[in-house]
Amino acid sequence: MSVSETDKSLRVGIIGIGNIGSAHAHAIYSGEVKGMKLCALCDSDEKVSARLKEQYPDVPVFSAHTELINSKLVDAVVISTPHYYHPPIAIDAFGAGLHVLTEKPAGVDCASVKKMCEAAKKSGKAFGVMFNQRANKIFGEAKRIVSSGELGELRRVVWIITNWYRKQCYYDSGSWRATWSGEGGGVLLNQAPHNLDLWQWICGMPKTLRAECYIAKRHNIEVEDDATIFAEYENGATAVFITSTGDFPGTNRLEITGSRGKLVLEGGKLIHTKLSMDELDYRASDNDVKNPRETVEILDEKRNCHCLILENFADSILNGAPLLASGFEAINELEISNAAYLSAWQDKKIALPVNDDDFLKLLEEKQNTSSVHGVKNDSNNYSNYSSRWNTNW
Numbered sequence: 001m002s003v004s005e006t007d008k009s010l011r012v013g014i015i016g017i018g019n020i021g022s023a024h025a026h027a028i029y030s031g032e033v034k035g036m037k038l039c040a041l042c043d044s045d046e047k048v049s050a051r052l053k054e055q056y057p058d059v060p061v062f063s064a065h066t067e068l069i070n071s072k073l074v075d076a077v078v079i080s081t082p083h084y085y086h087p088p089i090a091i092d093a094f095g096a097g098l099h100v101l102t103e104k105p106a107g108v109d110c111a112s113v114k115k116m117c118e119a120a121k122k123s124g125k126a127f128g129v130m131f132n133q134r135a136n137k138i139f140g141e142a143k144r145i146v147s148s149g150e151l152g153e154l155r156r157v158v159w160i161i162t163n164w165y166r167k168q169c170y171y172d173s174g175s176w177r178a179t180w181s182g183e184g185g186g187v188l189l190n191q192a193p194h195n196l197d198l199w200q201w202i203c204g205m206p207k208t209l210r211a212e213c214y215i216a217k218r219h220n221i222e223v224e225d226d227a228t229i230f231a232e233y234e235n236g237a238t239a240v241f242i243t244s245t246g247d248f249p250g251t252n253r254l255e256i257t258g259s260r261g262k263l264v265l266e267g268g269k270l271i272h273t274k275l276s277m278d279e280l281d282y283r284a285s286d287n288d289v290k291n292p293r294e295t296v297e298i299l300d301e302k303r304n305c306h307c308l309i310l311e312n313f314a315d316s317i318l319n320g321a322p323l324l325a326s327g328f329e330a331i332n333e334l335e336i337s338n339a340a341y342l343s344a345w346q347d348k349k350i351a352l353p354v355n356d357d358d359f360l361k362l363l364e365e366k367q368n369t370s371s372v373h374g375v376k377n378d379s380n381n382y383s384n385y386s387s388r389w390n391t392n393w
């Protein structure tokens with residue numbers, strides 16, 4: 001039987017039950033996610049699968065993703081393994097006729113994510129990505145304001161997103177973390193994808209960028225924990241994106257300036273300053289002409305954004321609702337991070353989309369110097385980490 005006719009819920013299997021996979025499993029199992037039923041679990045680590053059998057005695061547990069995918073127990077899979085595995089597991093799942101919701105980032109390199117998209121398209125199944133912050137009220141409002149043209153022509157984007165602070169014990173919690181072979185990148189690939197995605201979701205994709213990626217600035221790791229991107233848009237607008245896992249206390253402040261006003265998102269609030277007259281007209285006006293401004297504040301709401309993305313995914317399959325975070329859009333933020341790495345490695349400005357061959361060649365060089373060969377996971381429990389998800393952004 002496929003999607004249950006009786007209770008109208010999607011039969012879901014989760015692959016990779018670590019920090020975030022455990023949270024998804026708990027939420028679905030305990031009925032927090034409308035439209036989803038937990039029907040299978042999979043983790044390649046035997047210690048984890050043994051624990052899962054005790055924790056969820058009525059849910060079948062597998063140790064190979066292919067066994068879960070071919071079990072006929074599920075209509076859809078949620079993939080929450082380390083990033084390198086997202087594309088190959090998704091391709092296997094689409095090949096077996098399953099819907100797929102992948103964790104972010106969709107993969108490490110755009111080339112493999114393109115293959116994932118091709119498999120999704122060929123299968124005709126739903127393809128979602130866990131960009132949970134898209135379900136956040138004030139980011140949705142910012143997107144609405146920019147897309148509607150209310151902000152006028154885009155002029156400048158500045159995002160200081162340095163509140164992704166991580167202690168060394170976080171990096172030490174799994175040997176795949178923060179290594180070129182096991183993870184494929186640092187803060188730009190693990191933490192900042194949410195913000196890179198929101199940036200492009202709200203403002204669109206830049207045309208070129210330059211970046212500095214600082215390797216191991218504050219931690220004992222192989223990859224960058226501090227990065228700054230300077231990007232340019234087709235219309236001349238510019239963007240600066242600063243991120244780090246080493247600043248404490250950090251900042252999360254997004255400013256978007258258009259020709260008709262400005263948005264500032266900080267401290268759980270969106271402040272929209274609206275100009276009466278477009279700046280272009282104001283610039284050309286006489287000295288005595290004023291340009292009064294009005295300020296509107298929109299407060300954030302506490303929402304369980306991970307659950308909202310899971311629910312929306314089920315709703316899109318069961319009832320045809322539009323996907324809030326389509327997997328096909330997940331490549332955009334990866335184009336930005338791949339371009340940022342390429343820019344830092346080649347010390348030059350990069351035009352988007354990136355040249356996949358150039359990126360893969362240099363990534364392979366990094367992988368060859370990596371301390372980890374292959375994605376290895378120690379499944380150490382980094383218990384403090386889950387408290388992070390109590391904050392919306």
Ligand SMILES: NC(=O)c1ccc[n+]([C@@H]2O[C@H](COP(=O)([O-])OP(=O)(O)OC[C@H]3O[C@@H](n4cnc5c(N)ncnc54)[C@H](O)[C@@H]3O)[C@@H](O)[C@H]2O)c1
Pocket residue numbers: 015016017018019020021042043044045048063064065080081082083085103104105130131132174190377379
């Ligand atoms: N959306 C979010 O807010 C959010 C938060 C945390 C992590 N993530 C993403 O989720 C993914 C996992 O991160 P994590 O912190 O939970 O990692 P983790 O190391 O805690 O968990 C990964 C789990 O996957 C298992 N695994 C590894 N390879 C596997 C395979 N081939 N088949 C089955 N199981 C396999 C491991 O044994 C481990 O239990 C990453 O891509 C990360 O970026 C997203």
